[in-house]
Amino acid sequence: MPPSQQGRQAIATMGPTRALLWLSFGSPERPEDIWPFLERVVAGRGVPRDRLAIVHDQYLATGGSSPLNALNRTLIERTRAAFDAADIDLPIVFGNRNWDPLVDEAVKELGRLGATDVLVFATSAYGSYSGCRQYREDVERTNPPFTWTKVPPFAGHPRFLAAQREILASFLATHDLDPEHTFVVATAHSIPVAMAANSQYQRQLAEVRAALNQVARTYGLVVEEAYQSRSGDPRTPWLEPDVGDAIDRAASERTLADVVCIPIGFLSDHQEVRYDLDILARERAEARGARFWRLETIGEHGPIPEIVTDFTQAWLEGRDLRSLLPSEPALCTGTCCQPLHARPSRSVSGA
Structure with a gap:
């Protein structure tokens, strides 16, 4: 059977x-x-x-x-x-x-x-x-x-990767963007560097970004990485660059007409997507004279x-x-993903 x-x-x-x-x-x-x-x-x-x-x-x-x-x-x-x-x-x-x-x-x-x-x-x-x-x-x-x-x-599930690719492919197929003046960035919630070093977080994000780049390269684009929504003690190192800083850096290197933001770290359009991207990141892009496009999360559909x-x-x-999950380790180590001494002091994410 x-x-x-x-x-x-x-x-x-x-x-x-x-x-x-x-x-x-x-x-x-x-x-x-x-x-x-x-x-x-x-x-x-x-x-x-x-x-x-x-x-x-x-x-x-x-x-x-x-x-x-x-x-x-x-x-x-x-x-x-x-x-x-x-x-x-x-x-x-x-x-x-x-x-x-x-x-x-x-x-x-x-x-x-x-x-x-x-x-x-x-x-x-x-x-x-x-x-x-x-x-x-x-x-x-x-x-x-x-x-x-x-x-x-x-994140490494084939359906998850395919859905992320489809979101970007659908957008690029319906928008005529100039690769020379477009900045495409995938974002996720920043976490303390010490936490990231004790987990698969960055490797998993890189896997999703690589899947997106399979699509982006056919349009002459590259998806870069950035983080958002950091919190806590400013003396504690967190993953960088911040998405706003990444937009500013891209704008300093070339004239930007479009900023395309893909919130791969989030399943839904919750608070940190709606505020940190739809308001703050949009303001940074528009201040540089660029249109801001925030793509959908895989969420409801x-x-x-x-x-x-x-x-x-x-x-x-x-x-x-x-x-x-073809790319994941065979087993959790039992000691991975520990809080260490760098627990976030405020976060409203999780999905």
Whole structure:
């Protein structure tokens, strides 16, 4: 019997003991949620209230909420449909690190469902402390009444890479840009250099950027890298260059007509995309006389449900989840992605 048929047969007879825990960062959904959300994000880190006030005002500048929770609900419904198409009968429970529904309640719900074996999918495609290990800690601290397996960072999944290429290809095919006067930059959340050195973060970002360059080169363009949304102690080295500085540098080297920004580090148009790119980076580009194009995140219409389904099918069939990630190491080291002594003091990303 082929493995896929064996997997479907196992799924049909496994009963209600397996489930999927969908984990994300959480986000405020109303202006009155912003303060308690921010206070939860930075709890115990000694972030001054005036710093939080700046972030609070940034949320208000982009409408007073974030679309992240709504996007997760949409993706979960699409994943349920993908499960149905693959003959997977598996409950999906949604939990967040920093806002309702919180991971503690999600774990309790899984207990009420009688789950004894759970696959954990975190909406962060890249490995780092905040993007991977901290989600492990979120589950561990609840003392869950089940065994669990976390989906590894999935930026190297072929569907993810193909979706990123398609976003850029669709844009370039419909816009007549002069390569001599166009700056194309892929951005991701900056993290402390010490954290990056203890994870696969930069290597995974480079893999996605290489996939984009397969498209860009056919138009005489090169996709460069930059980071955004750094926070914390200014004395702590973080990954550079900042996207605004990268735009300024490109403009100092040649006359820019167009800046094309691809937020590869984010799955959704949440706060740090809408403020740090759509407002701040746009201002930097326009101040240099260039049009600013911010391409879409893979988000609502991308392949995330299919990616989750691929991992779920492999998990149900007892296959190594990393077999779906050709470029990833065979196993986590167990010591990677540690916080070290350079934990971010404020971040509102995660998906």
